[in-house]
Amino acid sequence: MKSRSMRLVQGAAVASTLAASVFTFVGGTAGVANAAAKKYTVDYVVGAASDPFFISMRVGATAEANKLGIKLVWQGNPSVYSSATQIPIVQNLLATAPNALVLAPTDTKALQPLVAQYVSKKIPVFNVDSGDANQSNITAWVTGNNIQGGKAAADALAAAIGYAKHCTSSSKCVVAIGVSSITTSTDAARLQGFAAEVKAKYPNIKALNPIVSNSQPAVATSGFKQDLSANKVAGIFAIDGTDLEGASQAILTAGSAGKNIKVVGYDAYATTIKSMQAGKISAIISQQPALEGKDIIDAVYAKLTGKGKIAHLTTLANVVLTPANCAMLCAKYVYKAA
Amino acid sequence: MSIVETPPPQGTAERPPSLLRRCAALLTSQQSILLVVLIAVMCFFDFHNSRFFSTSEFSNLIVDFCEAVLIAAAETYVIISGGIDLSVGSTVAVSGVVGAYVIQYLEGHHFGEVPSLLVGTLVCAGVGALVGIINALMITRARLVPFVATLVTLSAGEGLALVFSKGGTIGYDPVAAVWSATGFWIFTWLSVIVLVLTAILGIVLHVSRYGRYNFAIGSNPFAARAAGINVNRHVASVYILSGLLAGLTGMIFYFQTSGGAPQSGIGNELEAIAAVVIGGASLVGGAGRFTGTIIGVAILTVVHDGLTFINVATTWNEVVVAAFIALAVLLQSLSAGSKKLL
Missing domain, CATH: 3.40.50.2300 (Response regulator)
Known part of the structure; x- marks a missing residue:
């Protein structure tokens, strides 16, 4: 039985x-x-x-x-x-x-x-x-065109942090980067484009080693918090939506220390567009x-x-969405839900 | 067959070890060595960037420690009882997603932030406990081995978290996130709650009858049953406790990410097991120290965060963690060898 x-x-x-x-x-x-x-x-x-x-x-x-x-x-x-x-x-x-x-x-x-x-x-x-x-x-x-997208991200971030005014050779502006995977061609191309543009046009920007989030927002948040704690970070380049979520969260919990940090990131999710409209993200690179x-x-x-x-x-082409052009472009480029 | 007890030689029986010997044993114990290693690693990071020993960084470390410590504590209970729970990571994900839905619903119906979060916490704990009950039934009733039973819930939990959330983060609750960052000195209020709960779990494991049963069952379940312990009931309670703690961790992730993300906690079961192993617990059950697990979690947290802090590529993280596991196992075998020599 x-x-x-x-x-x-x-x-x-x-x-x-x-x-x-x-x-x-x-x-x-x-x-x-x-x-x-x-x-x-x-x-x-x-x-x-x-x-x-x-x-x-x-x-x-x-x-x-x-x-x-x-x-x-x-x-x-x-x-x-x-x-x-x-x-x-x-x-x-x-x-x-x-x-x-x-x-x-x-x-x-x-x-x-x-x-x-x-x-x-x-x-x-x-x-x-x-x-x-x-x-x-x-x-x-x-x-x-991810290389172009990476370059556009570097330009948008440099503009957001006020490169010409605040970044000098004696006091470089530190930028943190978050990626989901370093073996994917898209992430690698964005990084490559970003690094090439920084090297060519913005020598007074110091880019930190990228945080690899493995598509986990909590891992990205934790990594960005470390970058923020260890350095006087001026800006963040989040290479995809997960890292963008992580960056927003790290800044949110950093209090006054995170106030002036500018964020440029990939992927026009409905939520990230909302964050940009709320002034938390400077620009979004949309595929x-x-x-x-x-x-x-x-x-x-x-x-x-x-x-x-x-x-x-x-x-x-990757498209740069900013608060200035959002009214015209965001509805067209926001990622469609199933 | 009769057992003849040989009396110990006169003069040596019942003699407590001298204070010097006890001090030497304490200093050369695995946990003491790991503690020294932990401090050395922290000094190394501070040497590279003097901001490491700052209140803001310690606050970050404690927050990350709290994300990992409850499931590591759960795993300690389970492993000492002779089992293993692979489902804790996916339970974090599924409970966080369900909790986030409930909070979103309640806040949308003007239930208020604090009551919504409290109900959400209870729901997370409830979902975790439910997963624990399923594990317990499969292990104690269906007689599946813990590895297989919890592999089932690991897989189902991961999938259900994605099905429920449709792959995206549920809710956006910046108020909760900002509250989770408030506190005093290096402690956030959330981390104080987690640390107190952790301390209670440690005390229960080593001081209470429940904890002693746990060691007894892990050491020899047949002898434990013969001694009158209801082994099935105890094992079931351990898995339910494990699920409940994983569910609460789902709520901690909710605070950290402003919502319920289906990826939260995925894979963290291996990190929890690594912390328990580094802390010196035996994977066959019956032996282990809660403080060892705490040091294990602390080492993993400091290594993960510290490498990013000093701008080392994060791809090195797993390599360094593997080195620490190897070090812990080496210390265990050296300790076993020295005991044999004595």
Whole structure:
């Protein structure tokens, strides 16, 4: 009797686990747009599927796929932006033999062997947002111009801290930086653009080593607090939304010490735009994820149907949003919710 | 079969160790050495940047310490009882998200800031306790091993935090964040509450009957059962306590991030286990010191924060933490070796 009840409890535990997993899977990652009656099936694999950036991209890509009669299979780890979690997904999808693969690689090199396997099976591979270091197997790549975005961020931050007035060679202005990952091409490009612009135009800015938040706001907050405590920080460059959240929080809890710190950061989430309007952020660098999603689906369609030209590389400009131009631009560039 | 007790040689029986020996034992204990290491590390950071020994930096360190200490304390209870709880990190996330929803709802209905936060704290603790109850049922009723049972809730918790929050941070509560930064000298009010709770947990573990049962069960559950201890009930209570403390940590993260973020606490279970190991607890159960865990958490906090403080690339963090774990294990084996020699 006892062993029977124990088996029942064990069964219930396993069933609840499966239910939770299915619930998570359905809510977090997978999605098939209009599965029936579509001519082409395109697998679309992103980094962290729950990131508002990728949610906005999904809105643009799904709308375009529906218009063109493409069945879109959307995949990605719910929260972890890592090649370790992305590789198994891409590997499993190979067996489903899609007509094309759209991939936002989480690492510039780690996905390349898998991409080669797709290409060997005559499945064209496209990059969106981040890209592989070796583009020889990639049919087309649509991305934001992250180097330009990094440079624009440096200009916006220099203007916000009053570079000409306050930063001198004997008293350099210290700037803290936060990134989510240093092995992603987008983050690396933004850092590169920012560093190049600082070196070329703002020699009296001292940039601290970047804080790596691994997409965790609390880690970013803690790191920025250390930077604020150790240095007289004049400004912060937050390379994505997570770090922007962390920077705002660190400044908020720093009290009077955080009063004059200027923040420039990536990603036009509804919440960050609200913070900018409240005067807590000096400028936001916005990408165009919905447009990236639309453009890559157009490229896929052109390849599959042979209709239209395909540009190997399409770079969409990053846009600088400031309190001055927000009334005109923010509504257009804010990341769309699902 | 009979057991014959051999009387100890005359003159040596029951003789308490001399004061000198006790002092020597104290000074050469793992915790004393780790404490010296902790102070040395802090001096090293201050040598590189003299702002390290400042009230603002100590305040930061204590805040970060408080984010980690409750789940490390929970893990200490669990590990000493012979188990392990991998779900504490994801419980932080899911309880923080649910708590944030409740606070957002109450504040939206003019419930008032303080009552909303108090109810939110209770909800966080309740969600944590619920996860603890699920763990306890799987371990004591379904007889799953703790590693597997808590792996289940780790995975489910991470997923549910994302499902509930749709990937974004829930709520924006700058008033709570500003309050969490107020206090006196190097202490915020929030950290005072956490430190008092931590002290109570330490006292209960080492002074109360509940704590002694915990050591007894971790040391030998069969003997503990034979001695009349209700092992299942105690083990269940330990996992519920662990969930509850993780839930409260979810609320601490709410204060730190102005909302409930689904990524908060993810992966922190490994850091908590590392702190317990550095503190000298045995992973097979039955042995460990609460003060050791406290020093372990302090070392990890100082290393994480200090490296950023002196502008070392944060990618070195994990390497340095690994070095400290290796040092702790080395000290344990040296200590075991010296005992054998004695």
